[in-house]
Amino acid sequence: MPFTCDVFGVSPQMSDYSYYDRNELDTKLSRLLRRQTHIAIKGPSKCGKSWLRQKCLEDALIVQCRIGMNADDIYRQCLSSLHVAFNVQRQTQNQISGEISGNAELKVPLLGNANTGLAGSYMRNSSIDTGIDYQTSVENLEFIAQSINQSGKKMVIEDFHYLGKEARRKLSYDLKTLWDYGCFVIIIGVWTQTNLLTSMNPDLTGRIEELEVSWSDNDLERVIEKGCNALNIRIDSKIVEDMIQDSFGNIGILQSLLLKLVEEQANIEKTQTYCSIITDPCFYVNAAKSYANQLDGLYQQFAKTLSAGIRQRKNSTGIYALVMEAVVNATDDELIHGFSRNKIYEITNGKEPRIQKGNLKTVLIKLADLQEAGSRLSLVISYDESIDAVFAVDLQLLFYRKHHTMRWPWEELAEEARKLSQFEEETEEG
Template sequence: MNVSDVFGINSEVRLESYVDRGDLDTAIGKLLVRNTHIALKGESKCGKSWLRQKNLPNAIVVQCRLGRGAIDIYVDALSQLGVSFVVSDTTTGKIEGRVEATGAVGEGLLSKVFGLTGSASASAGASRESIQGKGVVGRDINDLRYVAELIRESRRHLVVEDFHYLSVEERRKLAFDLKALWDYGLYVVIIGVWSQSNLLIYLNPDLTGRIEEVSVYWSTDDLKGVLDTGGAALNLRFNAEFADELANLSYGNAGILQTLTIRALDALEIVTAPRTSVEIADKEAIQTAALHYADQLNALYQQFAKRVARGVRTRKDSTGIYAHAMAVIMDASDELSIRGIPLDYIFRIANEREPRIQKGNLRTILEKLEGLQVDEAGRGLVVAYNEADGEVSIVDRQVLLYRRFSTVSWPWEELIEEAGFDS
């Protein structure tokens, strides 16, 4: 067996190093048989997708992307069932909602839901009649009923991944749709990165009692369990000090642990499982792995810094506040970054540097921080602001390892000088 069959970042779950941390498999299993939506939240690369694959192997999975909305989610989901969801009739200008079978599976679903028979081209109006002049398919309650019936009839769960890539408005729209889908007996699994507790209920209070939020996080013992499980599969025994060092440098993140582990084994020139049990104890291999990992992350976070700086420069009236806020956030201790950086802490440090910064203005800046970070595809979120708790969280913990093992040059001080603020 190759080391890469067990350790490393993989798009598909690796059962040899999979750990049911905190009995989440059991918790998810209970929720899946109940009449409830499920929201899985956790920072980037914390294992949300593996958890989903392990517990929902045959799900309809829709990936959110920047610029997409709730309707696109339904179109994507139905297309995976062999059903074409026609949103509009461009020839007449009328907004219509109808579904058409594009294969045998889709034809079977339409037959069951609409009572249709015949060829795969058979179609049915999703709302029985065209919607003219106003409204959009998927926003009308009747349209959602047919979408829900078709997916429910497939006997598969609908999973919406990367929820955080939707715009704020589309998140709110989907949150309201979830109430209607619950009424129609379709229970959805939402997966994404957010720091706010019960975000979807915050977006739509009517979801109270209709959705369960599950946080995906790792204790040190859970991370060591990954090493024990994966090591056993490879005939490797990780020394206690070696395991402690790997876990500490992983910042509570399974993805970082997986990457550091395979790179450390590379440094030790262990590519395949040895015939007899081998103890892994050389901690210098971890340092080598971390330095190599940080070097590869350099391009990622320098691009992040450039995006933020470019976005800040377009906001001339608040350039100094943005820059001071970013400086405080990115200089916060590891412990504070993981636990959450309070608004009061950011204000205290920023205000000491520049007395003209006011807490109200700083709060407004933090609420807009997310939009500065993501690229054209909506990817690249590193820090997030929780309006409810008034805290900034590091949602991409790789940046903590990066700044520890690299000489980081952030553009914040330059931005402060450009704005005419004295540091």
């Protein structure tokens, strides 16, 4: 008999007790995995994309993207997980860094069954007398493809949206080459545009299929029902309704609320011998408050990091402050489906006529960098150039602001900017 934490809660590993196949996505993904095609899986953060992949593809080469990574970093991580030797090169202008021994000629053979049998070739940096074995280089996509294919696994690139614009574009072109070599990749991330990768590289047309992971209220209700059956419990219909409404179509939020409700408030830690019914509305009120308090540290740090970055923008501080004020006050629907630059301009220009619409795009693009700014936080909001809109990457923000009162620092920053007249145009380089 399972414990409550085996049934409900957010976990890196899929739970069969509360996994629900919505819209027959299991069947759709399983079919695509049999085809010779790349697969893109999109959806909001914590919406069950990774659980879907685990359900249909248990053994895979997982590459976790982080802000600042590029395509070569992805290949390095993948080959490292395969224990395949490759030359560790990173080139910046006239310098190559890496582990070089002996007479400074780097020629690393492939290990085990990953040997491709390719003839060796070399690249040499003109300013450094170092031989680079292209046969085992992360720049050699044939070597990458053959190493992955011979492992019998598929490469899965998680959190694709953390990559910068150029890194994503580069990867979209690499995917065409990998497809030519018969190496098919799964890309998982948060984006709103349909067929994003194909829009970056039209040559991917017919070579990649996109699946969207989304949840209806009925789907979320089925998850609750399945988990409750596993624990032999029932939850009052009004509490179920409130939980679904507060989940904003996000399974991660729902799972977190269920664990807090059932285990922490109702004190049900494992499957019940006799059916237990949760009816006290105070249990859910307390569970929601507890979850919001748990998120407080995350969003306090988000505000602190972003406001510190804004203060460094010198003469354009006020633009950032008013933009963020508009964003955190946007409606739930706008942050889920896209808060347009037109609407942001309408709001911010109404408060400060010096703000120009064209300049807003530069500001919105830099929001991701400002959130990262020396911390290891995940993205909370992001700007999608393809639809010219801001959206919430982390839908927990919507839950947090509903159940927890926080004084965001943007209003104070905007007022300071007005006094110092800090509304000058933001530069691309700034």
